[in-house]
Amino acid sequence: MKNIVLIGFMGVGKGSVAREIVKQSDMIALDTDDIIESMENRRIKKIFAEEGEEYFRALERKVALWLQKEVKGTLISTGGGFFKVPNLSKIGTVVFLSAPFEVIYRRILEHPDAEKKLRKRPLFQDVERAQKLYEERAVSYKKVADIIIDVQDKTISDIAKEILKKV
Structure with missing residues (x-):
């Protein structure tokens, strides 16, 4: 069975959708950022601060090779820049979770733990820069995706059902 790889901008809901797909199916889920934090024994934010983005991207490429060789039939949620590996x-069916920047940002701000959500995303510290990054990535996400799911105005449960149906 092929893997399902969730891509999309930070904060779009990849982790939440992954957890819901696990509930609705017999799949196991992995998160590339969690794997990297485990490998490094430190948080993503700290890796960025101490080593820089290029070091982090090299870790993503290492994880991507491991996923391709060793992981099958698994749901994989990814960091916002993982789509560049x-x-x-070759890792699996790539599903792009798409939503306008304003929707993503509003969801983060309205989350009960918004402050923590923002702290966890080092590239979201400057909103204007984050929006520019979103605009740069939006076209690339679509190019690498096998399936595009518009997540705006949908529940997490409905998004999960749609992905499982299309995959």
Whole structure:
């Protein structure tokens, strides 16, 4: 069975959708950021602060190779920039969770633990910069995706059902 790889901008809901798909199916879920934090024994934010983005991207490429070789039949939620790994299509069916920047940002701000959600995302510290990054990535997400799911105005449960149906 092929893996399902969830991609999309930070805060779009990849982790929440992954947890819901696990509830609705017999799949196991992995999160690439969690794997990297485990490998490094430190948080993503600290890796960025101490080593920089390029070091972090090298860790993503290492995880991507491991996923391609060792992981099957698994739901994989990814960090916002993971879509750039060169072997993405070999890991599994790539599903892009799409929503306008304003919707993503509003969801984060309205979350009960909004402050923590924002702290966890180092590239979201400057909202204007984050929006520019979103605009740069939006086209690329679509190019690498096998399936595009518009998540705006849908429940997490409905998004999960739609992904399982299309995959």
